Amino acid sequence: MNKKTNDAVIVGGGVIGAFTAYYLLEKGWHVTIVDKGRFGSGSSEGNCGLVLPNYILPVNMPGTLLKAFKWMFTNNAPLYVKPRFNLDLIQWLFNFSRKCTMKAALSAARGRHVLLQRSFELFLSIMEKEKLQCNWDVCGSLHVYRTKKEWEAYREVVILLRDFGIPVEPLDHDALARFEPGLSPDLYGGWLSRQTAHLWPEKLMDGMYRLLTGRGVTVMENSEVMRFQSVNGRVVAVETGEKTIPGAEIVIAAGAWTPMLAKQLGCTVPIQPGKGYSITTGKLDAAPSVPCFFDEKSVVATPWPDGFRLGGTMEFSGYDDTLNQKRLTALSTAAVQYIKGSGIGDIEKEWCGLRPMTYDGLPIIDRSPLLENVTIAAGHNMLGLSMGPGTGQLVAEMLNGEPPHIDPKPYALKRFSQNVNTT
Numbered sequence: 388m389n390k391k392t393n394d395a396v397i398v399g400g401g402v403i404g405a406f407t408a409y410y411l412l413e414k415g416w417h418v419t420i421v422d423k424g425r426f427g428s429g430s431s432e433g434n435c436g437l438v439l440p441n442y443i444l445p446v447n448m449p450g451t452l453l454k455a456f457k458w459m460f461t462n463n464a465p466l467y468v469k470p471r472f473n474l475d476l477i478q479w480l481f482n483f484s485r486k487c488t489m490k491a492a493l494s495a496a497r498g499r500h501v502l503l504q505r506s507f508e509l510f511l512s513i514m515e516k517e518k519l520q521c522n523w524d525v526c527g528s529l530h531v532y533r534t535k536k537e538w539e540a541y542r543e544v545v546i547l548l549r550d551f552g553i554p555v556e557p558l559d560h561d562a563l564a565r566f567e568p569g570l571s572p573d574l575y576g577g578w579l580s581r582q583t584a585h586l587w588p589e590k591l592m593d594g595m596y597r598l599l600t601g602r603g604v605t606v607m608e609n610s611e612v613m614r615f616q617s618v619n620g621r622v623v624a625v626e627t628g629e630k631t632i633p634g635a636e637i638v639i640a641a642g643a644w645t646p647m648l649a650k651q652l653g654c655t656v657p658i659q660p661g662k663g664y665s666i667t668t669g670k671l672d673a674a675p676s677v678p679c680f681f682d683e684k685s686v687v688a689t690p691w692p693d694g695f696r697l698g699g700t701m702e703f704s705g706y707d708d709t710l711n712q713k714r715l716t717a718l719s720t721a722a723v724q725y726i727k728g729s730g731i732g733d734i735e736k737e738w739c740g741l742r743p744m745t746y747d748g749l750p751i752i753d754r755s756p757l758l759e760n761v762t763i764a765a766g767h768n769m770l771g772l773s774m775g776p777g778t779g780q781l782v783a784e785m786l787n788g789e790p791p792h793i794d795p796k797p798y799a800l801k802r803f804s805q806n807v808n809t810t
């Protein structure tokens with residue numbers, strides 16, 4: 388491979404772009420990452436930092452629509468669709484509603500399972516090899532409940548997970564109190580997954596920046612890709628306002644913004660931005676020692692040695708990145724019902740980010756159907772961190788023309804033109 392043919396340009400410096408660069412580098416590519424903002428400042432910044440190989444069930448489950456309908460009448464609900472006329476959103480919601488079946492959910496679960504498991508294995512070896520200082524900890528996670536009804540309801544998920552060989556252990560009130568003394572004594576019980584990990588996302592992205600640039604990756608920040616130059620069915624360069632960056636291969640890893648770029652390339656990518664919020668505090672006096680899902684409130688709590696983060700909510704309000712104080716407050720109001728102590732202390736960071744949501748719960752990792760040297764790696768929903776390394780490796784294999792380490796079919800773009808057959 389000569390220099391002229393192994394220049395790859397990655398549009399988007401989030402966790403997907405970062406791991407794609409990592410594996411391309413391993414295969415001898417020269418990589419440039421172009422980001423319209425700072426590297427790692429998109430959805431990959433203030434997320435909850437959970438690496439969840441077991442989180443195989445998508446949002447589009449039977450029952451989701453009913454729950455969403457009920458939430459429409461609840462103040463500060465964790466799910467919100469801003470009423471407006473937007474054809475892409477209407478189509479997306481329509482397709483999402485059609486995917487809320489057990490058949491479609493299990494089909495998504497199979498695709499998610501493979502990518503999540505593979506990514507977890509890769510995370511273990513990356514952390515071992517690269518020694519990234521990001522508070523990586525494989526200590527499990529808990530789903531905890533205040534009511535017996537909700538604790539029992541989670542059993543249905545546990546049964547589905549068992550069919551995939553994923554063990555989840557029940558903890559009654561006393562067992563939960565023994566396992567996790569930092570939680571409120573008022574809880575009914577919990578469910579424990581041992582094979583999950585967590586890290587501090589900002590530290591991961593800082594570490595990846597240092598690692599990649601240290602090995603020769605060029606990172607161009609504050610450089611928005613506006614256009615593509617193409618010749619004979621190939622993109623030959625990407626254009627920012629100021630620069631033209633040539634590349635033999637182009638990877639679009641622009642998260643929630645991918646549809647706008649893909650459209651320029653003649654490709655429809657059904658991704659909607661799903662806005663989520665987080666608040667970060669210093670270390671709490673009384674807090675759980677493992678990440679906890681407060682499912683009744685759709686809030687996730689992540690503890691680190693020097694900090695604590697609460698995250699959640701899913702707001703379909705377009706590309707609006709303003710902070711809604713009501714939703715931020717809802718996170719802490721919910722959390723105090725689950726953790727010991729009287730409050731969550733001083734907030735050090737308030738954040739929101741746009742998750743790249745597909746309506747079928749699966750990411751898109753595929754070659755563009757129209758331009759032979761363009762690859763799309765986006766739409767990782769609520770699990771882009773957890774799916775990052777597997778995605779990066781798969782893209783690197785596609786660009787190198789190697790047999791893929793996992794079957795890429797579930798992540799193909801083609802599925803969106805086959806809706807009728809896949810529900």
Ligand SMILES: Cc1cc2nc3c(=O)[nH]c(=O)nc-3n(C[C@H](O)[C@H](O)[C@H](O)COP(=O)(O)OP(=O)(O)OC[C@H]3O[C@@H](n4cnc5c(N)ncnc54)[C@H](O)[C@@H]3O)c2cc1C
Binds near residue numbers: 421662665
């Ligand atoms: C509250 C919250 C909690 C979450 N918790 C978890 C979790 O615990 N575990 C987990 O696995 N996932 C979690 N997620 C989901 C995860 O954060 C996302 O799936 C993931 O960050 C997506 O990564 P990405 O690289 O695709 O997108 P991003 O990180 O958004 O990166 C895309 C990048 O593309 C750049 N870009 C866009 N357009 C252009 C352009 N025209 N030119 C140049 N650059 C461009 C953007 O600036 C951005 O930096 C959470 C998300 C939220 C909101």
